[in-house]
Amino acid sequence: MPQNNGRVSMRLRRLITLSVVGALLIGTAGVLGLPKILSDQAANLPETIQTIADQVQAKPVTIFDPPKHSIDEADSIWVVVNKHRQISPLKYQPTNLVFPTLPKPKVQNPFGLQLREEAALATEEMAAALSEEGIGTLILNSGFRTYKNQQGLYNRTRDTRGLAVAEKLSARPGHSEHQLGLAADFSVKGQGCVIMVCFGNTEAGRWIAENAHEYGFVLRYPKGYKPITGFQYEPWHFRYVGVELATEMKTNGIKTLEEFWGLDAAPDYLAPAG
Numbered sequence: 607m608p609q610n611n612g613r614v615s616m617r618l619r620r621l622i623t624l625s626v627v628g629a630l631l632i633g634t635a636g637v638l639g640l641p642k643i644l645s646d647q648a649a650n651l652p653e654t655i656q657t658i659a660d661q662v663q664a665k666p667v668t669i670f671d672p673p674k675h676s677i678d679e680a681d682s683i684w685v686v687v688n689k690h691r692q693i694s695p696l697k698y699q700p701t702n703l704v705f706p707t708l709p710k711p712k713v714q715n716p717f718g719l720q721l722r723e724e725a726a727l728a729t730e731e732m733a734a735a736l737s738e739e740g741i742g743t744l745i746l747n748s749g750f751r752t753y754k755n756q757q758g759l760y761n762r763t764r765d766t767r768g769l770a771v772a773e774k775l776s777a778r779p780g781h782s783e784h785q786l787g788l789a790a791d792f793s794v795k796g797q798g799c800v801i802m803v804c805f806g807n808t809e810a811g812r813w814i815a816e817n818a819h820e821y822g823f824v825l826r827y828p829k830g831y832k833p834i835t836g837f838q839y840e841p842w843h844f845r846y847v848g849v850e851l852a853t854e855m856k857t858n859g860i861k862t863l864e865e866f867w868g869l870d871a872a873p874d875y876l877a878p879a880g
């Protein structure tokens with residue numbers, strides 16, 4: 607019995623020792639903050655989710671990133687055409703060409719020009735606003751041009767004024783926004799400077815430059831941007847890109863499509879004239 611008692615007491619002592627050690631360990635862990643770490647992790651969980659949500663919000667998904675419309679396809683209202691980016695296919699012709707409905711078609715569209723439907727509608731709206739504001743009667747001096755029209759224009763300029771002038775003033779066929787049906791050259795009745803740099807200083811020229819974005823147009827060849835666009839200042843040439851993009855560019859003070867989309871500057875053609 608004493609042996610047995612001794613064994614029991616030994617077991618008891620071991621048990622007590624283990625319990626004490628265990629209690630001490632738990633206690634120490636408590637002091638060292640182990641349960642605190644666990645509880646902090648639990649507390650941090652919603653915070654982590656919130657951080658991820660914040661990060662997602664920090665990089666907003668907008669209509670521009672990725673672009674809602676292609677900047678490469680000729681049918682897209684956001685297509686970028688310049689001296690580095692020719693229209694594809696080269697002889698592209700839009701399918702939805704219409705004559706803009708203007709109150710005085712003989713005055714306002716003297717050459718019977720067409721534009722793509724979206725651009726025609728924008729022209730109608732801008733003409734109405736221009737008239738309502740008492741600025742004058744909008745005239746469409748140039749609209750859609752076929753590849754062949756553009757080729758004729760370029761060749762005539764080259765043959766009469768030389769290659770250097772043609773390269774400077776007239777886009778090569780397949781490189782003109784007019785071939786897209788999305789570009790319009792505007793003037794305003796009685797204000798002169800038709801297709802001239804001085805149009806930018808007329809009341810109408812200033813009004814259009816200031817307000818065109820509300821109708822979806824951008825002044826495509828602004829003053830001082832020839833190293834980027836490849837063309838000198840053309841205060842009469844407006845490109846339809848839609849209200850969203852035109853307004854975004856205006857609001858952020860971004861003057862060219864090349865800068866907006868982070869594209870190469872296109873001061874010259876990649877291949878020599880041939």
Ligand SMILES: [Zn+2]
Nearest residue numbers: 748790791843
């Ligand atoms: Zn033009």
